Amino acid sequence: MSFTTGNRILAASMALALLAVIPATSPACADGDAAHGKEVFAKCALCHQIGEDARNNVGPALNGVYDAPAASRSGFNYSRALNEAGNNGLVWNAENLDNYLENPRGFLTGGRMAFAGIPSPDDRADIIAYLKQFP
Numbered sequence: 001m002s003f004t005t006g007n008r009i010l011a012a013s014m015a016l017a018l019l020a021v022i023p024a025t026s027p028a029c030a031d032g033d034a035a036h037g038k039e040v041f042a043k044c045a046l047c048h049q050i051g052e053d054a055r056n057n058v059g060p061a062l063n064g065v066y067d068a069p070a071a072s073r074s075g076f077n078y079s080r081a082l083n084e085a086g087n088n089g090l091v092w093n094a095e096n097l098d099n100y101l102e103n104p105r106g107f108l109t110g111g112r113m114a115f116a117g118i119p120s121p122d123d124r125a126d127i128i129a130y131l132k133q134f135p
């Protein structure tokens, strides 16, 4: 009796140990890690402000940019290419942001964002999660 009970406890604790291991080895969450995105945003902060009191700078203030039509931040003088893309229906959803941030000039010929891009898909997902925090 005590032997079987002990076995059950052993089995249960082994199952718990397995459960504890799974999250550490599962792939990165598709939603991105906004806290890490904030760190990666340092690369953008050279030209972009975001959050309370954000103002247009070399690039537009990025509050509300997620899911907004391209070139729709007020008071910013966009390139003709980005204005046209916005007029033609380009919206900054996750997929378009991901492609733009990977290679801004490749995504938009004639665009003015002089930035090489973020090669890591995880870093891009994290930045997008961060942008979403400023509706």
Ligand code: HEC
Binding pocket: 041, 043, 044, 045, 046, 047, 048, 058, 059, 060, 062, 065, 069, 070, 071, 072, 073, 077, 078, 079, 080, 081, 082, 092, 101, 110, 111, 112, 113, 114, 115, 118, 127
């Ligand atoms: C060297 C300056 C510079 C850097 C660095 C930069 N950007 Fe930009 N960004 C711009 C400029 C300028 C524009 C406007 C482009 C145009 O008019 O074609 C822009 C446009 C954008 C837009 C489109 C805004 C809209 O209203 O349509 C997004 C989104 C954006 N940048 C995100 C980012 C993110 C995220 C990063 C960092 C990974 C970044 N940018 C880094 C200068 C920069």
